Amino acid sequence: MSKDIELTLDGVSSAVAVGSTGFELFQDKKVVAQRINGQLRDLAHLVSQGDVVEAVSIDSADGLSILRHSTAHVLAQAVQKINPDARLGIGPPITDGFYYDFDVDEPFTPELLKVLEKEMERIIRAGQRFVRRIVSDSEAAKELASEPNKLELITLKSSENLAEGSAEVGAGELTIYDNVDPQSGEVVWKDLCRGPHLPNTRMIGNGFSLTRLAAAYWRGNEANKQLQRIYGTAWPSKDELKAHLERLEEAAKRDHRRLGAELDLFSFPEEIGSGLAVFHPKGGVIRRVMEDYSRARHDEAGYEFVYSPHITKSNLFE
Template identity: 70%
Template structure:
């Protein structure tokens, strides 16, 4: 490869330095691995440029900005200890051990130091070190020393720790000034952009939060500073505008303003109650899903919220998921007057998953291949002991309802049934107005110790899911190493009205639980065979999906989902009875309609119900009463006058049946 000139704002050594004329290139992909731009390559290497606006390039940009943040923090707070600083979606963070929490004044000072570091044009220079060398150089950084001791176990080290330590060699990145002096360093796997000047002015710090070291409440609480970074200032501003729009759509705020749900302190964090209007929307969601499932050949089942310990020992959840489960409830224990146990009790657990109970339904009697596929569905409430700091409105809660389905199939049915499931999922989500989808196919890790089952099963099941995913016509990203240890899966992602990506449905292949529970079916050969289990959550959870829809529509639901679909507003009190007759007809047809008979003036009533996101307002005065008509007023303020009552009722019913999003007069034309 021929070397070219480096960007003018950073200086690089000439030997073996592979650069591209395009200044948007920030790193290289050499033989499939991300490498610094300074990597020496040979003629036999497969080399691709990584641009700053690619997914990998953005991660590198953000990780490099996190390092600049850490250096700036230690300039402002020299005694601050370094935690970890990974890139995340749309940004980065860095954790610090400090004696006093950061203040807004600290953040201002840190930003100024970051600006200085960027202008200084420091280079990021990678060095390979031994464990002992790293310990010596980072002797004053206790969290880094702990990570070195966990090398090779990055999954257990801490969220985001893989950017610093892994199974391979340890590396330190030096920040080198223009005169060649190392001015700062950090334990890091890299890669990084060549120099700090490349960060430009497309970054900002966004907020401060507390975070437990390695995600455990047993460890010290650190201070976490979040930030965002983009290739240009214009992209930063566009992102900030998206954040402003997202804040307006925040489901927690809308839930309170529209009187949909709440989280009473008396009940406990992460446990929601649904108000009448929220209950209407949720009920419509559940009833529609139920109808579609029954039409699709699913059978609804019901299972308890609590189970004996043995069930979760058999399923292995008490081994692999114990920290996510609530503590046990001891039942049937008896003691004497002195408190001595006279009868040992039994531990029960709130269920974190529905699947073990669905398995018991399958296992209740002998099954034949003629019984398969067997499709079980349940709106099952589960409980997970989430950390209080992780709770977030309805999207991260401690008690939630999964629209759970488990399908039991023969190996020969796997591909066809997965295709059927995916088609069903996409169709259902489109019913709710979502249209922009893509898929992720999670495949097994190359390391044999990280998965179970035969090579034949993995090859067969992965190929089946691959065929289904690509046949959908959607964008498919294959992700090696992200499968569960017991089988591959397809994750479906959607974009909402402001371009945010949400992961929704999952289709997960599982041979582990059928094996653990000894599930069988009799094949056409008369022999016993093991079924394959497909886990399928359509919405993920009803609470989370409700939150996504609430933000997607900014509270302005399609007519069929709106808590109040129609409100009648008389021009004056004497026209209230006329509107009441129309509303009564609508209510008889199943429409959620009401008349505002309050003493408020008409204009205030219009403002009130517009604020409440009511899709259709019917206004009537003397002219309408005399002509047997009404006027429609819509969410955007547009209005259509003089519509005959029968026609108006037909339009309303059609909008509900067609699941139309009605915000303007044109939407109801």
């Protein structure tokens, strides 16, 4: 009996040993996950006969999402290490970063972010392994009995109303990711999650930062409890993190709300309404010049102007 299986590896027909995982298939240290038949999987996932397997590099779009999702898990572990009474919400990757929501008695403070970063650094240095484990609904509910938000997600599995919880559960099997100490083999933390994740926390490196705090309603519904949200960003290297933070600083310098106030161009009086601009004389000049230019270009292009009322019957928008 053959000890090999046939599969397609990064577009090339290949024969690999039965029982192979992504760890055996990919030697490049930048590879953090694999795509098997179109589905993202951990490197520890076994490949099978006929699979189409592709490498997922940490600097790819999917690789960055996995990096940021794993960093969100480390953040949550750090929060519960410092505040064991903190209850978990959700922690998905987002554009250029991640966030995690927590149910806590007292709001987080900006000073806490540096404390959490130090604890995250400790967890990262420990090289804890991310280990995927399939569980039944009842098993997950028993293990996460102290996490009411996770219990709610379990009951909503496969529901169209799941929305923000999709990083944790979805259609198909339910999984928990264990953070396993590489020395003792002990599970030191766990979370309900679909994955995939990095092979271990050490691969997060030092290209991460916690950036800001916010309040957020559980599952985005204002009828639900308000949670504390911590935002962060993560990149494959410290240099890439630095470049990202510099871009944010430059963008802040060009923020129209800031420039409008500093240059005395416009303001947003509370008496009028949020987001409704009042142009000051200097801003009025700039606006008039822009409007005149726009009208001239439209005239040159042969457009005709029409005007409609600013106020209409409400049923127009129903």
